[in-house]
Amino acid sequence: MSIAERRIREKEAMRSNILSTGWQIVTDEGWQSLSIRKIADAIQYSVPVIYDHFANKDAILIEFGKQGFELVIGQLTEAKARHAEPAAQLKAIADAYWDFAFKNKEHYQLMWGMSIPCCEMDKCMPERSIFRNLVMAPIVEILEKEAHADAESNACLKYHTFWSILHGLISIKMVAPPDDTEELNKRVLDDAIMGFIKNLES
Amino acid sequence: MSIAERRIREKEAMRSNILSTGWQIVTDEGWQSLSIRKIADAIQYSVPVIYDHFANKDAILIEFGKQGFELVIGQLTEAKARHAEPAAQLKAIADAYWDFAFKNKEHYQLMWGMSIPCCEMDKCMPERSIFRNLVMAPIVEILEKEAHADAESNACLKYHTFWSILHGLISIKMVAPPDDTEELNKRVLDDAIMGFIKNLES
DNA sequence: TTACTTTTGCTAACACTGTTAAGTCAGGTA
């Protein structure tokens, strides 16, 4: 009983030790240079121990992606709650998402599988649908207010557009950082999102 | 004279042999699994000869990125030439860009440095500014037609927005391919780009 | 033609990756 319990506890402790040590390496050197051996070295265990807790290296990176989703969902929820009007909510979500991406660059990249084969993503990431619902709700509200014929199916379309704009801007800025000013980038975001919202309402 | 010329010719032949053989591997197995040894094997030379022609593996991948730019610039130029009105030109460019991205997935990914450390990109890729000018021209035209106060500076903003929408849509579809229908994706593109153009004109 | 130099290409290694088979040894169980 108690022994088995302790063993489970120890196993979980080891697992989270691997994750937090791994994350330390990621923040220090970038996720590209995370390696199983580096983790093993840091936790002072041999390499195969890590494979007792994770199927492979990708599983560890996917775990970080999940953590990223949990983080951003929290921040988006807060940002949304600060406003009543759906248009204002949408703008707040966009701003919060933007902030998150650049304050949590490593997380952001792992969330959208910049490293991981894409097919496994959807199964491992139920968080993506939470994110989706969060963004979709205010869009549906706006469309319904404007009494559009097919609000539901349009919302799906508009959701994709909304966060394509966001993700596009962020991707570009991440690939080629210092050739434009910080300020221009924020203006592009504002321009795009305000245009999008305006279009939604008309 | 003639001997030196032949040597240069042979050297260039070897270089393009490396590139075309490398590209064969990329199209067969994806750029992630391109390796120097695989190229060496395929061209039936030992590994170090490749380093006589390219500083490292990244240099080869960057070369493919360049080729991608040349390709897309050609196709966008054609698409643009088929229309007279700047709004129609912009739409045609967007459609052509979209087509290119999915018909040349490997090229597209290498163009935007999904593998390569970003800092070196700008130096190695003057093609990016050609691309930029190509897209910017019709935007400037529209803005000037509408007699906007600061057409020039706005165009820069709008250019970023335009292709952020494009790149965002494409990135998303590339990361998670089969969860939405082909048709929806095209509708999202049309929706986003038409909305963008409408905004530009008002 | 001979002697010298340059170029070309190779072998073999270094220092890393991810992953796993096989064995050791301690803790817990009957």
Place this chain on the structure above:
DNA sequence: TACCTGACTTAACAGTGTTAGCAAAAGTAA
């Protein structure tokens, strides 16, 4: 006490990018 299960290790396999050092061929000058 004898056994067994698991935790943990060593050592290896099969890859990766990269480079030092050497042999042979090719071209040049006497």
